[in-house]
Amino acid sequence: MGTLPDSDTTARASRAPWLTLRRREAIEGWLFVSPTLIGFLIFFLGPLIAVVFYSLSEWNLLSQKTTYVGLANYADALTENPDFWHVIRNSVFFAAGLVPMNMALALALAISLSRPGKGVVFFRTVFFAPVITSAVAWAIVWKFLLQGEAGAVNQMLAQVGIDGPNWLREPNWAMVAVIVTRVIKMVGLNMILYIAALQAIPRDYEQAARLEGASGWQIFRMVTWPLLAPTTLIIMVITTIGSFKVFDHIYLMTGGGPENGTLVLAYYIYEQAFEFFNIGYASALAMIMFVIVLSLTIVQLLLRQKGSA
Amino acid sequence: MTKLRTLSTAGAMIALLSGPLAAQELRFTVWTGNDAHLAMLNGIADSFTATHPGVTVKYETIPAGDYVQKLTFQLAGGNPPDLGWMFENSIPTFIAAGAVRDLAPTLTSTEGYDVADFSEPAMGLWTQGDSIYGVPFSTSPFMIYFNKDMFDAAGLEDPLTLAAKGEWDMEKFREVAKALSEANDAYGFEFKDGQGYDSRIMHAIMPPIRAYGGFAWQDGECGFNKPEAVAALTMLHEMVFADGSIVPPGEQGDYFSGGSAMTINQISRASKMPEAGFNWGIAPLPTGPAGAAPIIGQAGLAVFSESKNPELAAEFIAHMTNAENVAVMAQFFPPARKSVLDSEAFINANALIPAEQMANVSAAIEEGRVLPSHERSPQIDAAMKPRFDAFWRADADVAASLDAVCEAIKGEL
Incomplete structure (x- = not known):
């Protein structure tokens, strides 16, 4: 004859608390991240998915007529609309001018202002x-x-005897003017990132290199620059993304002109969506911009991995 | 039996409450935030409420720069206003998209509302066949504002005097603009609000083009490269780059602060003149080989197709644009009703502009035409802009540049 289970033991087992410590921590964790998560789902993922659907339709906002057109908006942009490639060229030119100029200037300023000295705080400000x-x-x-x-x-x-151009009325000079004013506006942010990175490099490395007889340039090239690489990558990624998304400067300074010389992708999307009300076509352009920025970021990350391998 | 009586009484009360006494609100979008304008508009709304108990009108101000965008998003987003102000260059697009309602049935059936009293050219933009998609509430002609002190300093007769003598034509305009820029530390002429090379291209080029007998486009044909337009724009180009008498692209020469001796604008800008600190006047646009060609700028009232109270909104427009209320609005917005235009009250309505100058305003409204418009205006503007940027270079080949403008917009026409 077998032994019957103790009734107390059975009751305890069946009444084991549902809210275990593990579960409680999990719930607390979800509660802590939920504000960000909800915001991400509503304001980022939701619109992103919606844009994908819109990009497959021809939707005139004013007439409220929507027609499914498949990939026609993408085909139109990539193969039929000459403006699109002009806009891409402008965007690449803008990024190619802005990113190196911004990074070089930010690094130069950071090196000058990273160590304590008279007036350093003033100039950083x-x-x-x-x-x-x-x-x-x-x-x-x-x-x-x-x-x-x-x-x-x-x-x-x-x-000083220089006859300056009519900066914002000549296409090439207008682009130069917009790039330079944008660099001056944003360089401070990258400067701060570089200063933080420079201050994190132990002084011992520099002192050791000096004892070995390294010159200032050699110390920068062989010690400082490699140690700044992670920060440089981050700065390059965010500056490149920012340069492809530039809108406010263009809108306020040139309106994409003159002669479409500063018509960049973000402004072109705005024009299609909010002036012509072609929401479908503008959504396709937005998806193309998303893919371009994503690709550039992946390429930069891969190059970084290859470099550090 | 008692139960039945109670039920029927309750039913009658519900019917009463949900019937004519139920509150209705009309949402009305405008682009003015001016207190005096809103007070006047609220006065008109109150007089409507007096004859339509329970109906209120709520004005919602959307800044002019964002107006069309925000309005469109409200219409598309299921939050449509009932009625609103419309820009002249937007109404063709809204009509083509079916976004505004035909007001003709309401206007023609409203007792005492005389549609024929509106100047025919002024209604051109708002009607299609027998349909009326909007009623202009502001029909304001473009006039030449001149700095009398600068004319005196240069020893020149002012445009008002020249116009009275029949000598105020495009050649004279060019001649005095050059003389003014040489005699004063200022430009001779500034395009409207200094935006003639950007957002006001049409305001800059259409007065001379029409004075020379040209056109921008008609029946799908581009007119910018026709001989009349080329002659007009060649003269304008030479004034900018050869004479140096018009504020050039990329420079500032604000008329209201003494940077230019003349400009072109509407009479609403007269409100800026008391603080300008110089003697001034307004005159008609100069005539050209094709005679006088006054140009008017317009804004109108329309009921949106998505409105939840379309009949009531149309009735309010009929009320707002009856002869009595148009006369009230004339203090701020020049009317298109001939009976009001011809009245002594209108001629003497503007405290800043003398009656004889207001008579020119009145004449320009009756004879003036609106700027060219098109259901694809935004696309045409965007296509034209870079080609006109190329035109506004000192070394531009005028005729070739205008060919390029036509080539760029022909697909949109």
């Missing part, structure tokens, strides 16, 4: 101030400074 300045005010002020003959920039150039 001066170079960082444009980052927190209103983009609208910044663009409007520069628009005045960059006027033709009467502009302050050309007046200063005239003092």
Whole structure:
């Protein structure tokens, strides 16, 4: 004859608390991340999925007519619309001009201002101030400074015998002007990142290199620069992404002109969506921009992995 | 039996409450935030409520720069206003998309509402056949504003005097603009609000083109490269780059702060003149080989197809644009009703502009035509803009540039 289980033991087993420590921690964890997660789902993932669907349709916002067109919007942009490739060229030119200039300037400023010294805090503030300045005010002020003959920039150039161009009315110069003013506005952010990275490098490495007889340039090239590589990668990725998404400067300073010389992808998307109300086509362009930025980021990460291997 | 009586009484009360006494609100979008404008509009709404108990009108201000975008998103997003102001360059697009309702049935059946009292050219943009898709509430002609002090300093007769003598034509305009820029530390002429090379291209080029007998486009044909338009724009190009008498691209020469001796604008800008600090006046646009060609700018009222109260909204437009209320609005917005235009009250309505100058305004409204418009205006503007950028270069080949403009927009016409 077998032994019957103790009734107390059975009751305890069946009444084991559902809210175990593990579960409680899991619930707490989900509760902590839920505000961000909900925001991510509603304001990022949801619209992203919606844009994919919109890009497969021809949707005129005003007439409320929607027709499924498959990949026609993508085909139109990539193979039929000459404006698209002009816009891509402009965007690449903008990024190719802005990213190296921004990074080189940020690094130079960071090296100059990374060590304690007289006036360092003041100059850091001066170079960082444009980052927190209103983009609208910044663009409007520069628009005045960059006027033709009467502009302050050309007046200063005239003092040294240079006849400056009509900056915002000549296509090539307009692009240069927009790039440079954007660099001045944003360089402070990258400067701060580089300063933080430089200050994190132990001074011992530099001192050891000096004892070995290394020059300043050799120390920078063989010690500092390699140790800055992770920060450089991050800066390159965020600056490249930012340069492909630039809109406010273009909108406020040139409106994509003159002669479409500064018509970049983000502004072109805005024009299609909010001036022509072609939501389907604009969504396809937005997806193309997403793929371009994603691809550039992946390529940069792969190059970094290859470099550190 | 008692139960039945109770039920029927309750039913009658519900019917009463949900019937004519039920509150209805009309949402009305405007682009003005001016207190005086809104006070006047609220006064008109109150007089409508007096004859339509339970109906209220709520004005919602959307800044002009974002107006069309935000309105479109409200319409598309299931939050449509009932009625609103419409820009002249937007209405063809809205009509083509079926986004505004035909007001003709309401206007023609409203007692005492005389549709024929509206100037025919002023209604051109808002009607298609027998349908009326909007009623203009502001029909404001473009006039030449001149700085009398600068004319005196240059020893020149002002445009008002020249116009009275029949000598105010395009050649004279060019001549005085050059003389003014030489005699004063200022440009001779500034395009409307200094935006003639950007958002106001049509305001800059259409007055001379029409004075020379040209056109922008008609019946699907581009007119910018026709001989009349080429002659007009050649003159304008020379004034900018050869004479140096018009504020050039990329420069500032604000008329209202003394940067230019003349500009082109509507009478609403007269409100800026008391603080300008110089003597001034307004004159008609200069005539050309094709005679006088006054140009008017318009804004109208329309009921949106998505409106939840379309009949009531149309009735409110009929009320707002009856002769009595048009006369009230004329203090701010020049009317298109001939009976109001011809009245002494209108001629004397503007405290800043003398009656004889207002008579020119009145004449320009009756004879003026709106700027060219098209259901694909946004696309045409975007296609034209880069070609006109190339035109506004000192070394541009004018005729070739205008061919390029036509080539760029022909697909949109």
